[in-house]
Amino acid sequence: MKAIISLGGQPLSIERFNSVYENGDYIIGVDSGCQFLYNQNIMPDLILGDFDSIEKSLLSYYKSQNIPIKIFPVIKNETDGELGFIEGSKIANELLIIGTGGLSEIDHFLGNVFLLTRYPNATIVLEEEWINVLEKGKHMVNKEKGDSISFLPLESTHLILIGFDYDGNIKTEVGHIITLRNRIKEFEAKIEILEGKMLLIQGKK
Structure with a gap:
């Protein structure tokens, strides 16, 4: 199984997302990465994070849709992004990571790139590049x-x-x-x- 993990950085175009999505893929929304999924009418299978950067109305919407939600404390050892890697690895043998951040969040972007060294089954998908x-x-x-x-x-x-x-x-x-x-x-x-x-x-x- 393949999991697509939507983080809260620079989003993909819907055309790029559709080029990597296949029916049956497990979709995980991570904190503000849920906004991209909502905007594109993509229903996640799981959402997670400390939800410090998501609208409460969006969290309430997913609760009303009975989407499984894992809430973590704001102060923790892992970033929300890393929690996405961890949860995805429990479910799938291949991870595609989208919304990894851009030049405006270079620390998060580089952090996610370094996480690839611990999750060799993961690939970061950018608008025009793949990183693994x-x-x-x-x-x-x-x-x-x-x-x-x-x-x-x-x-x-x-x-x-x-x-x-x-x-x-x-x-x-x-x-x-x-x-x-x-x-x-x-x-x-x-x-x-x-x-x-x-x-x-x-x-x-």
């Missing part, structure tokens, strides 16, 4: 998500790239950007991570 973590092993990517692709090392990493404009057997470190802004040549390309962990950013540029 690649761990040790063999991976395939294709142009369905765009042909522009960047890799950022999260630790000392040794990887092999085949099928890109810039192929190679590469060793890189945190803070090095030699693997930034590559491109898939044909429809499909191969990545093998021999050691380490990489952040993958893919889209159309």
Whole structure:
């Protein structure tokens, strides 16, 4: 099962949302991320958060619709966004994270990106990009998500790239950007991570 987790940052267009949504997906609204769902007439399966940034009338509406609600204290160790990751992982084996924040909330955005290192089954979906973590092993990517692709090392990493404009057997470190802004040549390309962990950013540029 796939879960789509709507956070309270910069929302997707409805066209972008529809491109990743499939019937049967489990929808979680997180605090003010519920507003996007409400505005687009998307009924969540669960809403959660401390609800310090949501209109009381919206919370009352979901109560009237018998939507399951999990309320957390304002003062807590996790952000509402992380609680969304946690709850989604209990239900689904794939998480799509939307509304992760933008330049106006760069701390939340980067925090959600770093959460990917703990939830490798999660992908952040932006309007034109996808962000996820690649761990040790063999991976395939294709142009369905765009042909522009960047890799950022999260630790000392040794990887092999085949099928890109810039192929190679590469060793890189945190803070090095030699693997930034590559491109898939044909429809499909191969990545093998021999050691380490990489952040993958893919889209159309």
